[in-house]
Amino acid sequence: MKNYFTRRGFIRTAAASSAALTWLSARSGPTVFAADAAKPALLGGKPAHTGGWPKWPDWRESWEPDILKVLRSGNWCRAGGGPGKVPEFEEAWAKLLGAKRSLATASGTTALITSLHVMGVDAGDEVICSPFTFSATYFAILAHKALPVFADTDPATLTMDPKSIECRITERTKAIMPVHIYGMPCDMDPINAIARKHKLAVVEDSWQGWLAEYKGRKCGTLGDLGAFSFQNSKHIPAGEGGAVTGMSDELLDRCFAYHNCGRANGTFKGRGLFTRGGNYRMQHFQAALLLQQIDKLVKETEVRRANADYLSASLAKIPGITPVRLPENSRAVWHLYPWRYNPEGFNGLSKGQFCRAMGAEGISCGGGYSEQYNDGIFDETINSTGYKRLWSADRLKAYRESFKDLKGNARACAETVAIYQSMLLADRSAMDHILEAVRKIHAHSAELVKKA
Numbered sequence: 057m058k059n060y061f062t063r064r065g066f067i068r069t070a071a072a073s074s075a076a077l078t079w080l081s082a083r084s085g086p087t088v089f090a091a092d093a094a095k096p097a098l099l100g101g102k103p104a105h106t107g108g109w110p111k112w113p114d115w116r117e118s119w120e121p122d123i124l125k126v127l128r129s130g131n132w133c134r135a136g137g138g139p140g141k142v143p144e145f146e147e148a149w150a151k152l153l154g155a156k157r158s159l160a161t162a163s164g165t166t167a168l169i170t171s172l173h174v175m176g177v178d179a180g181d182e183v184i185c186s187p188f189t190f191s192a193t194y195f196a197i198l199a200h201k202a203l204p205v206f207a208d209t210d211p212a213t214l215t216m217d218p219k220s221i222e223c224r225i226t227e228r229t230k231a232i233m234p235v236h237i238y239g240m241p242c243d244m245d246p247i248n249a250i251a252r253k254h255k256l257a258v259v260e261d262s263w264q265g266w267l268a269e270y271k272g273r274k275c276g277t278l279g280d281l282g283a284f285s286f287q288n289s290k291h292i293p294a295g296e297g298g299a300v301t302g303m304s305d306e307l308l309d310r311c312f313a314y315h316n317c318g319r320a321n322g323t324f325k326g327r328g329l330f331t332r333g334g335n336y337r338m339q340h341f342q343a344a345l346l347l348q349q350i351d352k353l354v355k356e357t358e359v360r361r362a363n364a365d366y367l368s369a370s371l372a373k374i375p376g377i378t379p380v381r382l383p384e385n386s387r388a389v390w391h392l393y394p395w396r397y398n399p400e401g402f403n404g405l406s407k408g409q410f411c412r413a414m415g416a417e418g419i420s421c422g423g424g425y426s427e428q429y430n431d432g433i434f435d436e437t438i439n440s441t442g443y444k445r446l447w448s449a450d451r452l453k454a455y456r457e458s459f460k461d462l463k464g465n466a467r468a469c470a471e472t473v474a475i476y477q478s479m480l481l482a483d484r485s486a487m488d489h490i491l492e493a494v495r496k497i498h499a500h501s502a503e504l505v506k507k508a
């Protein structure tokens with residue numbers, strides 16, 4: 057089941073699917089497997105949820121004066137340095153995460169491209185990253201004409217399996233790029249230890265990791281540099297936008313130069329165009345929007361966490377459903393809230409059929425990421441003139457073959473079911489509706505299989 061789920065398609069369905077349905081009272085209690093349990097909507101029962109879901113993005117009228125102020129100031133672009141909303145946001149973002157510095161960028165993609173350049177990733181290098189992610193993760197590596205080498209995914213955590221990293225290191229490996237997917241922290245201690253041992257950089261793809269925590273520290277401050285996205289669907293959106301975070305002034309000054317057409321600043325003042333670069337700058341309009349949302353992000357993160365914990369406690373009791381495991385002493389922020397689905401617990405009801413049945417209950421859910429490396433993008437890559445110039449034919453052939461070894465990732469793609477973050481901002485009764493829907497589908501799975 058390929059591409060059952062795409063983020064944008066999913067948001068559209070989430071918004072549209074719950075309009076015309078009627079309400080069914082939620083049953084609480086851990087297990088409702090009795091034959092008389094209310095029927096699934098697909099079998100003619102009443103949908104579990106009809107109240108709709110919080111829309112996203114979401115704004116306040118009180119934000120308008122600050123946005124207007126930027127408009128009327130004529131100071132829209134931060135290229136010349138000087139005061140404005142962008143540096144103000146950078147300071148606030150770094151403070152919120154406990155990072156030494158932050159650099160705002162035009163997008164998450166440009167934040168990552170900047171970070172990789174500053175950590176020395178160049179044409180012909182290899183970067184070890186996670187395949188269970190949005191394509192932009194490895195597009196940032198490809199933008200440098202470097203090779204994204206996929207570590208395997210631990211299906212229990214959906215993040216990079218640290219045990220699968222070392223066997224993929226070659227003399228060309230420059231960096232490891234763990235992805236805190238869905239806002240679930242990667243197990244960073246073993247990843248950092250491997251990086252230190254082999255003298256590799258660690259760039260965190262923290263695009264979905266706003267305020268996620270690992271052993272008391274925030275994601276984005278655990279490696280050499282971290283990259284965030286503020287794209288429209290994200291927990292702190294500005295239409296487009298991103299940020300690099302880090303603990304070193306020198307690295308952040310290099311990032312600043314790269315994102316500002318190579319112009320010197322800070323540590324490098326007076327050195328002119330000392331590095332390559334481009335225009336990857338954020339506008340003051342974006343920063344004005346982001347500054348309004350910091351308190352909102354903090355509050356909503358707690359709501360998502362509480363509702364996710366509530367769902368996990370009950371979902372864990374349903375045969376065939378397994379909540380995702382987090383590293384010890386870590387806290388996720390749930391850009392999506394995922395669980396593992398095993399058809400064996402549901403009389404063989406396929407994941408696609410399960411998701412359709414949930415949709416009929418007024419609860420849109422999707423199937424996580426697909427095995428994108430089978431889509432053709434890497435055939436195009438390794439057959440390009442640039443990649444053929446930079447790697448031997450043998451290496452590229454072995455690279456293409458190596459996707460077959462990603463057994464954990466194949467399983468993660470096959471088993472994941474997820475709901476979208478804004479659903480976790482609904483009230484507790486809506487969480488009960490989600491649980492009720494899963495229990496109904498479980499109790500009637502044999503009939504649903506027959507009907508399909």
Ligand SMILES: *Cc1c(COP(=O)(O)O)cnc(C)c1O
Nearest residue numbers: 163164165190192193263285287
């Ligand atoms: C949002 C997101 C991106 C893309 O970031 P942009 O800001 O759209 O460039 C890439 N990877 C992941 C995992 C994301 O969540």
